[in-house]
Amino acid sequence: xxxxxxxxxxxxxxxxxxxxxxxxxxxxxxLSTEQxxxxxxxxxxxxxxxxxxxxYVLKTxxxxxxxxxxxxxVNSTNVSHVSTNGSRKNRKRKPKGGPSDDGESLSQPPKKxxxxxxxxxxxxxxxxIQHIGYDKVVPKKxxxxxxxxYLTRENVASHLQKxxxxxxxxxxxxxxxxxxxxxxxxxxxQTHIKEPYFNYYTPSTSWYETSLNNRSFYSESxxxxxxxxxxxxxxxxxxxxxxxxxxxxxxxxxxxxxSGSTLTLPIQSNISFENQPSQNEETRxxxxxxxxxxxxxxxxxVLGFGQLGPSAISGHNFNxxxxxxxxxxxxxxHFxxxxxxxxxxxxxxxxxxxxxxxxxxxxxxxxxxxxxxNLYNDLANTSEVPYxxxxxxxxxxxxxxxxxxxxxxxxxxxxxxxxxxxxTIATPETNTPIFNINPNQNQGQAVPEFTDWSFLxxxxxxxxxxxNSLFNNDMx
DNA sequence: GCAAAAATAT
DNA sequence: CATATTTTTG
Numbered sequence: 001x002x003x004x005x006x007x008x009x010x011x012x013x014x015x016x017x018x019x020x021x022x023x024x025x026x027x028x029x030x031l032s033t034e035q036x037x038x039x040x041x042x043x044x045x046x047x048x049x050x051x052x053x054x055x056y057v058l059k060t061x062x063x064x065x066x067x068x069x070x071x072x073x074v075n076s077t078n079v080s081h082v083s084t085n086g087s088r089k090n091r092k093r094k095p096k097g098g099p100s101d102d103g104e105s106l107s108q109p110p111k112k113x114x115x116x117x118x119x120x121x122x123x124x125x126x127x128x129i130q131h132i133g134y135d136k137v138v139p140k141k142x143x144x145x146x147x148x149x150y151l152t153r154e155n156v157a158s159h160l161q162k163x164x165x166x167x168x169x170x171x172x173x174x175x176x177x178x179x180x181x182x183x184x185x186x187x188x189x190q191t192h193i194k195e196p197y198f199n200y201y202t203p204s205t206s207w208y209e210t211s212l213n214n215r216s217f218y219s220e221s222x223x224x225x226x227x228x229x230x231x232x233x234x235x236x237x238x239x240x241x242x243x244x245x246x247x248x249x250x251x252x253x254x255x256x257x258x259s260g261s262t263l264t265l266p267i268q269s270n271i272s273f274e275n276q277p278s279q280n281e282e283t284r285x286x287x288x289x290x291x292x293x294x295x296x297x298x299x300x301x302v303l304g305f306g307q308l309g310p311s312a313i314s315g316h317n318f319n320x321x322x323x324x325x326x327x328x329x330x331x332x333x334h335f336x337x338x339x340x341x342x343x344x345x346x347x348x349x350x351x352x353x354x355x356x357x358x359x360x361x362x363x364x365x366x367x368x369x370x371x372x373x374n375l376y377n378d379l380a381n382t383s384e385v386p387y388x389x390x391x392x393x394x395x396x397x398x399x400x401x402x403x404x405x406x407x408x409x410x411x412x413x414x415x416x417x418x419x420x421x422x423x424t425i426a427t428p429e430t431n432t433p434i435f436n437i438n439p440n441q442n443q444g445q446a447v448p449e450f451t452d453w454s455f456l457x458x459x460x461x462x463x464x465x466x467x468n469s470l471f472n473n474d475m476x
Numbered sequence: 477g478c479a480a481a482a483a484t485a486t
Numbered sequence: 487c488a489t490a491t492t493t494t495t496g
Contacts, residue, residue, distance in 0.1 A: 006495065012477060114494070153487095158482055161489070 115155045121148065125159060134167075 128145035129137050139157035
């Protein structure tokens with residue numbers, strides 16, 4: 001006869017009752033009218049008025065003994081669970097505000113409306129995380145940033161929980177050694193894309209798997225080589241994402257910024273160092289270009305994978321993965337641009353601002369072009385591993401995990417003292433070389449030559465890893 | 477009936 | 487607040 005939007009309120013039931021009553025009396029259905037509702041309100045039986053409590057009882061009973069017959073039972077005490085699993089908790093869940101037996105409970109719907117995380121909401125949510133910083137983000141801050149009236153802290157907390165689980169899963173799966181927040185966010189956002197034209201992803205695949213398998217977000221390898229070894233860098237493409245998602249993702253794409261975007265929301269994350277594995281909390285200098293070129297021997301730290309063996313593990317330290325986003329274009333690095341933004345945000349503390357006010361666009365012209373950090377320019381001039389330009393010392397305080405197949409930070413050492421460049425990957429704690437990563441060199445007997453380069457194909461290694469080394473480590 | 481999402485409890 | 491558990495939804 002009609003529709004009652006969920007959640008069903010107790011006051012909706014008289015209407016149903018009215019329909020039934022009218023039908024019974026007149027032998028036909030009647031749409032709800034003012035008159036009908038008035039009639040209903042005076043004649044609703046007590047049982048129906050108590051339906052909310054009933055429903056709870058019934059639900060509980062149904063779960064245990066699947067008794068569906070006594071729909072009239074109110075306030076049954078036979079609600080305790082019959083646990084078939086001894087270890088399982090067996091508590092009764094009370095609706096918030098606890099419905100009492102009096103009629104007052106009827107005026108307070110015990111259920112909250114279920115939040116539907118639409119794409120705009122989701123975007124805002126992700127922007128909040130980006131703005132606050134992954135390691136500092138808490139529900140309350142997100143809530144303040146989002147400034148959506150009907151959202152509660154609980155809503156946000158629940159969603160944040162899901163987000164963190166997602167992040168953890170992505171990291172653990174090890175498909176990518178490092179992901180910028182752009183990568184993570186776009187993947188996470190995929191889960192909430194509901195528009196039909198996005199639905200050519202395999203429906204039966206869960207959203208994160210779909211995202212992980214969707215390699216079109218990442219540029220293909222060039223010249224049949226690992227991208228890692230190539231200077232050519234294709235821009236990340238967002239072919240299948242509508243413009244409003246692109247806007248957020250291409251945070252540092254200068255030509256796109258401000259060009260009629262619907263989402264010019266805060267683009268810069270506040271990089272937090274607080275949770276970095278550093279002994280002190282003092283602000284560290286993360287950038288010092290002039291030193292780099294003259295280094296003979298240097299070490300940087302990147303994420304590695306299970307190939308490194310059981311010792312190369314860590315917990316889910318993901319704080320640095322959620323850094324500012326950026327986009328590389330072929331041959332042209334925006335890396336220095338990125339660095340400047342990092343510096344700008346170095347001491348940023350949480351400062352909730354309405355998204356509309358948070359559109360800080362870095363001025364490209366004012367940014368020093370730190371050519372020494374132009375990763376891909378350097379790559380163009382070397383046949384060696386791209387992280388050779390890293391001269392940041394790494395922090396040895398990384399936690400070590402237990403499992404094989406997990407990821408960890410590893411040290412990548414470059415030594416040029418012999419006139420030749422040698423690179424090794426080493427354990428983070430003792431800097432013990434695990435293998436030689438120079439294809440044409442063998443760095444000593446203790447270090448087996450490394451031949452399996454397949455892991456280099458797995459991810460957008462270079463920029464992220466390098467960034468990671470910047471944020472994690474003191475300057476050399 | 478399952479799994480994901482969201483709500484709610486701890 | 488983080489996380490565990492339950493409920494709702496698709």
